[in-house]
Amino acid sequence: MASSLKNLSDYDPALIPDGSSMKIGIVVSEWNEAITSALLEGAMNTLQKHGVKRENISIRTVPGSFELSFGARIVAEQSTPNAVICLGCVIQGETPHFDYICQGITLGITELNLDYDIPFIFGVLTTLNLQQAEDRCGGKHGNKGDEAAITALKMVGLITTAS
Numbered sequence: 001m002a003s004s005l006k007n008l009s010d011y012d013p014a015l016i017p018d019g020s021s022m023k024i025g026i027v028v029s030e031w032n033e034a035i036t037s038a039l040l041e042g043a044m045n046t047l048q049k050h051g052v053k054r055e056n057i058s059i060r061t062v063p064g065s066f067e068l069s070f071g072a073r074i075v076a077e078q079s080t081p082n083a084v085i086c087l088g089c090v091i092q093g094e095t096p097h098f099d100y101i102c103q104g105i106t107l108g109i110t111e112l113n114l115d116y117d118i119p120f121i122f123g124v125l126t127t128l129n130l131q132q133a134e135d136r137c138g139g140k141h142g143n144k145g146d147e148a149a150i151t152a153l154k155m156v157g158l159i160t161t162a163s
């Protein structure tokens with residue numbers, strides 16, 4: 001669904017699980033750093049707004065979005081978090097490289113979700129140009145870092161409330 005139709009940045013805070021007992025890992029790509037640092041800031045602010053303690057958030061960086069899956073696995077194994085948020089930004093260029101990177105990240109994060117007992121959140125922008133990325137890291141389409149944080153809280157809540 002297009003993000004202009006469903007914008008998770010507008011959410012009801014009362015419906016978000018309390019994060020005060022949660023440990024969250026974040027892995028963030030250095031490629032397109034101006035965008036990914038804004039995603040990281042959004043995710044951090046939102047996690048802390050919902051009770052996650054700063055000392056319970058571990059952040060690791062990787063060179064590019066293709067490395068997010070490996071980085072997320074390392075965070076999962078070394079920091080024992082309740083969820084791992086993957087943040088990156090892939091902007092389409094003139095070659096099919098974009099498609100290969102996006103496919104690799106998607107498959108990698110999907111496999112992590114199936115292989116581990118914690119959720120791995122896909123907070124990766126895949127855009128046609130820089131403007132679309134800027135619109136989604138604090139611009140007119142909200143901040144997908146905030147949305148990734150909300151998704152992490154909801155997924156951890158799903159585990160702890162599942163019967």
Ligand code: DLZ
Nearest residue numbers: 029031063064065066088089090091097
């Ligand atoms: C090589 C590359 C290119 C062309 N574009 C991006 C991009 O838009 N966003 C991103 O996060 N990473 C990009 N990379 C780097 C790859 O993700 C990866 O780091 C390298 O291919 C090395 O494995």
